[in-house]
Amino acid sequence: MILRKALRLPLVLVVVTFLSFLLLNLLPGDPALQILGGSATEEARAQLRAQLGLDDPLFARYASWLGGLLTGDLGTSYVTSIPVLDALADRLPVTLELLVAAELLALALAVPLAVAAARRAGGAIDQGLTTLSFGLLSTPVFVLGVVLILVFAVKLKALPATGWTDFSVDPYWNLLSVLLPAVTLAAGQLAVYSRLLRTDLIATLQEDYITLARARGLSPRRILWRHALRPSAISLITAIGLNMGALIGGTVIVETLFGLPGVGRLIVESIFARDYLTVQGGVVLISVGYVLVNFAVDLVYAAVDPRIRRA
Amino acid sequence: MPRRAALRRLGWGFWASAAWVVLLVLAAALADLLPLHPYDRTLAGPPQSGPSPAHPFGTDGLGRDMLSRVVYGARVSLGVGIGAVLLGLLIGAPFGLVAGYRGRLTDAVIMSVNDIALAFPALVFALAVVAFAGASMRNVLIVLGVLGVPAWTRLIRGATMAFAGREFVTAARALGARDRRILWREIVPNVALPASSYAFIGMAVAVVAEGGLAFLGLSVQPPTPTWGGLINEGRNIMETAPHVVLAPSLVLFVTVLAFNLVGDRLRALTDVREIGLEPGRRRAALPPLPAAEHDVEPALLQVADLRTHFETARGTVRAVDGVSFALNRGRTLAIVGESGSGKSMLIRSILGLLPAAGVRRGGKVYLEGREIGDLEPEDLREILGTRFAAVFQDPMTALNPVRTIGAQVMEPLRVHLKLTRAAARARAADLLASVGIPDPVRMLKRYPHQLSGGMRQRVTIAMALSCDPDVLFADEPTTALDVTVQDQVLRLIHRQREERDMAMVLVSHDLAVVAQWADEVIVMYGGKVVERGPAAALFEHTRMPYTEALLQAIPALSDPSHKRLRVIQGRPPDLAAPPAGCRFQPRCPYARERCASEEPPLVRAETRDHLYACWYPLGTEAAAAEEAEIIEGTESRGR
Ligand code: SF4
Numbered sequence: 001m002i003l004r005k006a007l008r009l010p011l012v013l014v015v016v017t018f019l020s021f022l023l024l025n026l027l028p029g030d031p032a033l034q035i036l037g038g039s040a041t042e043e044a045r046a047q048l049r050a051q052l053g054l055d056d057p058l059f060a061r062y063a064s065w066l067g068g069l070l071t072g073d074l075g076t077s078y079v080t081s082i083p084v085l086d087a088l089a090d091r092l093p094v095t096l097e098l099l100v101a102a103e104l105l106a107l108a109l110a111v112p113l114a115v116a117a118a119r120r121a122g123g124a125i126d127q128g129l130t131t132l133s134f135g136l137l138s139t140p141v142f143v144l145g146v147v148l149i150l151v152f153a154v155k156l157k158a159l160p161a162t163g164w165t166d167f168s169v170d171p172y173w174n175l176l177s178v179l180l181p182a183v184t185l186a187a188g189q190l191a192v193y194s195r196l197l198r199t200d201l202i203a204t205l206q207e208d209y210i211t212l213a214r215a216r217g218l219s220p221r222r223i224l225w226r227h228a229l230r231p232s233a234i235s236l237i238t239a240i241g242l243n244m245g246a247l248i249g250g251t252v253i254v255e256t257l258f259g260l261p262g263v264g265r266l267i268v269e270s271i272f273a274r275d276y277l278t279v280q281g282g283v284v285l286i287s288v289g290y291v292l293v294n295f296a297v298d299l300v301y302a303a304v305d306p307r308i309r310r311a
Numbered sequence: 312m313p314r315r316a317a318l319r320r321l322g323w324g325f326w327a328s329a330a331w332v333v334l335l336v337l338a339a340a341l342a343d344l345l346p347l348h349p350y351d352r353t354l355a356g357p358p359q360s361g362p363s364p365a366h367p368f369g370t371d372g373l374g375r376d377m378l379s380r381v382v383y384g385a386r387v388s389l390g391v392g393i394g395a396v397l398l399g400l401l402i403g404a405p406f407g408l409v410a411g412y413r414g415r416l417t418d419a420v421i422m423s424v425n426d427i428a429l430a431f432p433a434l435v436f437a438l439a440v441v442a443f444a445g446a447s448m449r450n451v452l453i454v455l456g457v458l459g460v461p462a463w464t465r466l467i468r469g470a471t472m473a474f475a476g477r478e479f480v481t482a483a484r485a486l487g488a489r490d491r492r493i494l495w496r497e498i499v500p501n502v503a504l505p506a507s508s509y510a511f512i513g514m515a516v517a518v519v520a521e522g523g524l525a526f527l528g529l530s531v532q533p534p535t536p537t538w539g540g541l542i543n544e545g546r547n548i549m550e551t552a553p554h555v556v557l558a559p560s561l562v563l564f565v566t567v568l569a570f571n572l573v574g575d576r577l578r579a580l581t582d583v584r585e586i587g588l589e590p591g592r593r594r595a596a597l598p599p600l601p602a603a604e605h606d607v608e609p610a611l612l613q614v615a616d617l618r619t620h621f622e623t624a625r626g627t628v629r630a631v632d633g634v635s636f637a638l639n640r641g642r643t644l645a646i647v648g649e650s651g652s653g654k655s656m657l658i659r660s661i662l663g664l665l666p667a668a669g670v671r672r673g674g675k676v677y678l679e680g681r682e683i684g685d686l687e688p689e690d691l692r693e694i695l696g697t698r699f700a701a702v703f704q705d706p707m708t709a710l711n712p713v714r715t716i717g718a719q720v721m722e723p724l725r726v727h728l729k730l731t732r733a734a735a736r737a738r739a740a741d742l743l744a745s746v747g748i749p750d751p752v753r754m755l756k757r758y759p760h761q762l763s764g765g766m767r768q769r770v771t772i773a774m775a776l777s778c779d780p781d782v783l784f785a786d787e788p789t790t791a792l793d794v795t796v797q798d799q800v801l802r803l804i805h806r807q808r809e810e811r812d813m814a815m816v817l818v819s820h821d822l823a824v825v826a827q828w829a830d831e832v833i834v835m836y837g838g839k840v841v842e843r844g845p846a847a848a849l850f851e852h853t854r855m856p857y858t859e860a861l862l863q864a865i866p867a868l869s870d871p872s873h874k875r876l877r878v879i880q881g882r883p884p885d886l887a888a889p890p891a892g893c894r895f896q897p898r899c900p901y902a903r904e905r906c907a908s909e910e911p912p913l914v915r916a917e918t919r920d921h922l923y924a925c926w927y928p929l930g931t932e933a934a935a936a937e938e939a940e941i942i943e944g945t946e947s948r949g950r
Contacts, residue, residue, distance in 0.1 A: 012427050019436070026443040120589050122668065134575070138568035140519045142526045142539065143560045146546050150557075154550050208708035211664050215784075216723050216774070217696025220589060226722075230713045242429075249434025253523050257546075267435075268527055271442040283439045290432040305713055306758040 005298050020284040074281040079273050084281035095262035101182035106189035114194045115224050118201035133191035141250045145184040145257045162259035181258045185250045200232040241297030325576040328569035339385040348376035350383040351534045359552035368558040377558050380536040387537045388518050391452050395517040398456025399463045407467025428461040441529045448531045455517050466509050470502040511574030515567045538563045600673025610637035617674035619660040626887045630656040632838035643815040645829035651883045653838035654818045658784050696727040700780035704787035706767035710759040717755030723777045742773040765796035786818045834858045837884040837894035844921030854928035857895045
């Protein structure tokens with residue numbers, strides 16, 4: 001299975017980058033005009049067209065663009081005159097910190113909740129968790145973020161509403177500034193993970209080896225954590241990878257809402273500044289990152305389930 | 312499922328949600344006819360004023376009526392939500408139907424394209440496409456619709472596959488119905504329920520996605536209000552007028568919740584009930600069944616009037632219905648019967664390994680004269696761990712697939728005997744060696760899937776023996792094994808039983824095995840004991856016709872192996888509605904009228920300790936006398 005995925009990886013990457021590349025072709029009218037704006041001279045536009053190779057055949061353009069991508073050249077923004085790669089590298093750490101914090105928060109809460117719910121399926125904790133996750137699943141990120149800001153920043157004044165403090169500047173303030181955004185992002189993941197894990201745990205608990213573990217006089221706690229959790233975690237791990245897409249989409253909104261200087265906000269700002277090369281670069285970065293994360297998740301499988309290692 | 316029951320199962324949440332969706336759709340469609348302020352008239356009321364009779368949702372920063380803006384915003388949200396789902400369905404369903412129905416290569420091609428399509432971070436792509444192609448309702452709808460296609464294809468394919476293999480479809484195919492006809496007449500209606508469930512979930516997803524885009528300013532542009540746009544506007548005046556942001560937030564939340572709930576309830580129509588490790592609600596545990604009067608014997612293990620009934624939709628299933636026996640050290644008790652006779656459930660009932668919900672139990676289990684039913688959980692676990700041990704039928708499922716053999720064999724030693732890690736490891740290796748596993752130290756590092764079935768069963772036996780149990784429960788320990796290793800494993804168990812002076816309860820459907828190894832035998836039929844006694848007496852002076860039938864079903868060793876399973880005519884009884892009188896009566900060749908009306912009690916034969924439940928036991932005067940009677944009046948037989 002791993003081998004098949006490894007063989008497919010390059011294909012997926014080609015498709016993903018090709019689609020990102022095609023984005024520029026969606027621009028209505030003359031792309032050079034759109035990129036440079038109405039005030040640009042005819043020579044400048046002709047030069048850009050030549051540079052972007054807009055007059056060449058599509059695949060030739062893609063090949064040269066891909067070559068640039070592989071050598072780390074995503075072009076230079078016509079709006080800010082900053083190389084796109086530098087702008088992205090500058091913003092990436094913030095987004096990564098946000099993603100990791102949200103993911104850890106979601107898992108740290110989802111696993112114990114799912115275990116407690118599966119132990120007594122249909123019990124009070126289980127029903128509470130079902131209701132909670134249903135509510136969280138139905139709360140769009142921007143709604144939850146707005147409500148959290150309203151409660152914790154505006155009313156209680158306990159946390160900063162917006163803004164970012166770098167970890168190297170002040171670790172404590174850094175944690176405070178990532179807290180609300182991370183909670184906002186984590187909520188939806190928490191709902192997905194806990195429901196999924198709970199269902200898989202309940203299925204695992206019907207297995208013979210669990211019945212035999214009970215017959216050996218092991219405690220419910222031990223059976224759940226040591227015997228049932230790992231065989232049940234497979235779909236959870238897949239979900240972590242697949243949900244990364246939703247999570248990254250969420251960062252765009254959360255970074256905008258909380259004013260964090262991450263990749264997502266860069267993309268949104270660039271859209272409004274008509275800085276199309278930066279938008280394109282951000283999309284490539286995110287989609288390639290997403291594909292790679294999912295591939296890494298498949299590798300984690302093998303560590304969790306020895307049966308897969310064979311393949 | 313009867314339609315009435317299905318509708319009731321949907322619950323009030325479903326109907327409230329459906330009502331909200333209908334209300335919202337009507338309001339959005341008829342917004343122009345409703346007595347609302349125009350959504351864009353500034354100073355319709357004082358700016359930033361809270362909810363009032365004139366403006367139920369208050370007004371925004373420019374004094375525009377929020378209720379009107381939210382209602383008009385619903386046009387965009389619902390329009391995109393419903394439109395995107397329909398578009399995704401329209402493109403995805405044909406692919407899914409064809410992939411699921413055709414299978415093989417068609418399926419492989421469609422699904423790998425689909426997998427690649429799923430490997431995109433959807434929202435970021437939607438964002439980028441809208442950014443480049445221009446923010447308009449049409450573009451948003453198309454992008455969200457297309458992004459929904461892979462999920463639709465996958466869902467429809469799965470549902471189609473599930474039905475394409477069912478009898479009615481296979482039958483239609485065999486009758487030569489054309490493919491297209493089968494798809495339309497047989498499969499499409501059956502796929503409709505999962506599809507409509509997913510349609511609502513998909514609408515929730517699309518509404519949220521559109522809201523996100525609108526929040527970023529990338530959906531329909533002002534002055535047309537959108538929910539996401541309203542929330543974005545409102546957050547700037549959150550401190551002075553929180554209602555401006557809260558009103559659209561609340562409506563959006565309720566709408567998404569309603570879509571999700573409707574979808575979830577529809578899906579749940581096909582769900583099965585889930586059972587956890589312990590009862591969900593303590594109070595919901597069913598009260599125990601009363602146990603009959605009995606004396607406590609000085610035996611090692613005594614089971615008295617044990618009952619296990621399951622409450623199911625079809626009624627009470629009496630899986631174990633009043634079983635009693637006593638067993639001493641050094642003896643092997645065999646429990647025999649067809650599958651479904653309750654013999655495995657008997658073992659699980661003794662060990663307390665029943666499902667957490669829907670069970671009523673009754674009767675007592677004594678270990679050395681002490682009742683174990685009312686012990687604290689910790690004390691009961693101590694007994695389960697050190698005094699009782701169990702081996703199950705299928706070694707493929709008896710070991711945890713993701714833990715090493717070592718971790719599993721060492722665990723009881725560490726937990727119950729409190730051994731150190733090193734001591735437990737040494738002891739585990741000894742145990743494995745004692746059950747005939749070569750190279751035990753290396754075996755400790757292996758995983759179950761690397762072992763053959765016979766080796767795995769030896770491992771489970773080693774685990775069962777690890778804490779020196781007094782009673783070993785072996786539930787069909789060799790049935791799932793290769794014929795060549797069956798005998799080895801039985802010999803191993805028997806030798807261990809003798810060496811350790813244990814008592815053993817051996818469950819089997821194979822009387823040849825029982826005859827060879829058992830000291831005492833219980834024959835179960837339909838959850839009840841129908842004959843019980845010392846092995847020799849029971850086999851030589853069989854009283855109960857069912858036991859005789861089982862004995863006749865023993866394959867002769869000379870038979871070729873594929874002919875070895877001879878079965879008894881008829882089916883085992885339905886335990887939810889057992890036949891009146893003797894439960895074996897519908898299949899019994901000796902049955903008479905009395906058998907259908909009165910249930911025979913368990914009575915003592917003239918041989919010591921031999922009990923049977925039959926009105927006309929074999930080889931006795933009662934049967935012979937009636938036999939003669941019937942031969943004289945042949946017409947009373949009816950046929
Ligand atoms: S009681 Fe009647 S039906 Fe039952 S086993 Fe005896 S003879 Fe057969």
